[in-house]
Amino acid sequence: MNSRPAPNSNSRAPEEGKDNVTRLSEKREKILEGALRVFLAQGYSASMDAIAAEAGVAKQTVYSHFKDKHSLFSALIDRLLDHFVSAGLTADLLALDARSFIRKIAHITLSRMDDWEYVSLLRLIIGESGRFPELSELYVSHMVKPGIEKLAAYLRANEQVRFSDPEATARIIHGALINFVILQEVMHGKHAMPMSRERLINSIVDMVLFAGEQGKQSS
Amino acid sequence: MNSRPAPNSNSRAPEEGKDNVTRLSEKREKILEGALRVFLAQGYSASMDAIAAEAGVAKQTVYSHFKDKHSLFSALIDRLLDHFVSAGLTADLLALDARSFIRKIAHITLSRMDDWEYVSLLRLIIGESGRFPELSELYVSHMVKPGIEKLAAYLRANEQVRFSDPEATARIIHGALINFVILQEVMHGKHAMPMSRERLINSIVDMVLFAGEQGKQSS
DNA sequence: TGGATGCTAGACTAATCAGTATGATGTCTC
DNA sequence: GAGACATCATACTGATTAGTCTAGCATCCA
Structure with missing residues (x-):
């Protein structure tokens, strides 16, 4: 048969x-x-x-x-957002001292520069944020907002640093990191203005710790 | 007739x-x-x-x-880039003290949030950076690079502040500002995570000046 | 065994779009 | 007044596309 x-x-x-x-x-x-x-x-x-x-x-x-x-x-975008959200900052990081914590966060964020899917997703969501505002809002509320809030919560709770505005400080750190990804990878700027991740991370860490130190003294 | x-x-x-x-x-x-x-x-x-x-x-x-x-x-993109480049930071700003200078830079950068053309251009260039990499490279080399270099030059030259890495510091400032524009306006995040420009600017100014001060002491 | 279901390849429709062609009108220059 | 030129409205070509339709095949279950 x-x-x-x-x-x-x-x-x-x-x-x-x-x-x-x-x-x-x-x-x-x-x-x-x-x-x-x-x-x-x-x-x-x-x-x-x-x-x-x-x-x-x-x-x-x-x-x-x-x-x-x-x-x-x-x-598809929903799924991708879920995927990248899960790879966020985990509980064990919160036990780290301030310097290690910020350095770790920075490394994790910048490591996504090597992920073609992440870079393309970023480009896609921003590019289609005119046609599909609901998707970029999803990105903001599901990925950016929780990340910044966790970072701000750490900055507020940690004894080693003190900031007058932890939320805004968290935004500065996040912005410096994500914009580096966008500039270097999404917009292909790494040839025109090269810079190592380590240099950026060192400057962020120094800046935040200096400011956090100063905040303690003046309180 | x-x-x-x-x-x-x-x-x-x-x-x-x-x-x-x-x-x-x-x-x-x-x-x-x-x-x-x-x-x-x-x-x-x-x-x-x-x-x-x-x-x-x-x-x-x-x-x-x-x-x-x-x-x-x-x-069109060439023309728009030219247009926005010309509205960059001018010579008279360089005479300002560090606090006023950074505040002024921040205000100028964030004022573009109100400009529909600028916000749309940002979205368009990032969105089409896959199809038209040469345009995003033009944006990087004509707008971002000169801006960051001028900012870094000021940070390096000014007596009131000292940084171990002025270039990286300039990137942090620029990233924090541009990312705020992208998050709030391009990606429509201002409803999900509202924040006044003044709060961000204050935190940036404090952070940079604290760090710049610290750099002087340790040198 | 037979019906329901999920799948396949491929054809088809209707719309859109980049780019070209046509033929006419108005203006400038000589 | 004649030729050159920029522009106009409109129609057309050829290609692509979202979404539908058809007809047949395979698997599962009753």
Whole structure:
């Protein structure tokens, strides 16, 4: 039986042991992975045909999992934001002394310069913040706000430093770091104005600790 | 004579006293102004028809002044960069004391938050830095680099402050300011995490002066 | 065995868009 | 007045695209 030559063999492997739901979400996963590569590389103007091809899936399948292009895009950005949020600052960091803490935070933030996905996501969210303001607001409220609040909470709680405005101080630190990522990687500025991460980190650490020290003396 | 009803009256006013060259560049100007509004509002995906309409000009006229869409876009970005570069920091600022100087720089930088054109340009250049890396590199080398260098030169020359790394310090100040613009305006974060410009500026000034003071003592 | 479901390849529609072509009008210069 | 030129409105070409439709295949379950 099944003597048919099956010219376009349906490439579905049986994979016994996986139930319907699993396989369903597997397709969804493949689509999101394809969409990730294509959207991050080409921006929102990427074509749905290209995404389906990259995902190794029929276009109709894309539309059976996602209502339209906008839904797929939003789902992808949501997922990516979740992914990067989870890699934030963890509880054990809070035990560090001020100098080590700030240095660690800075290293973590700047290490994302090497992550093509992160750099592309940053470019994409900023670039589409006109067309999709809800996505950039999601980025702000889910990634930036918690990060800055945790940093501010540390600055406020730590005995070694004292600032008149920990929130604003946290923003300065965060801004100096993220802007470095944007300038060097997103905007390809690393050739025109090279600078090592270590130099930036050293200056941030010095600056913050000097100011935190001064704040203690004057209180 | 001219009894023709002239249904689509050619809206060219005679404007005697203007020579050919002037009128030529007037059309070019109208096109660039239309392109400015449309590109900044819709991004590079804006249509040439929309630009011509916004400029009040026939599409063919656009193509007689600019080779293609890419050329028009590049010319526009060049022009905008020139425009904003000229509004940089002027010589008389250098005479100010450190506190006033930094405060002034910060105010000037943050005042651009109110400028829709500037905010949109920032979004556009970052967003298209994947497709048009040469434009973001132009932004870096023409706007960011000179600004940071002048700031670093002031920090190095001024007697009231001393830093182990003025270049890196300048980057921190610049990053804190620009990132505030990006977060609050470009990414619409001002509702999710409001903060007054004055708070940020005060913290930057305090931080820099404390650190600059400390640098003097330890030298 | 037979129906439901998820998938596939591919064709199709309707819209949009960059860029070109046409043909006419007004202005300037000689 | 004639030719050159800039511009105009409009139509067209060719390509791309989002989203739909069709028809068939494979797997699962009752």
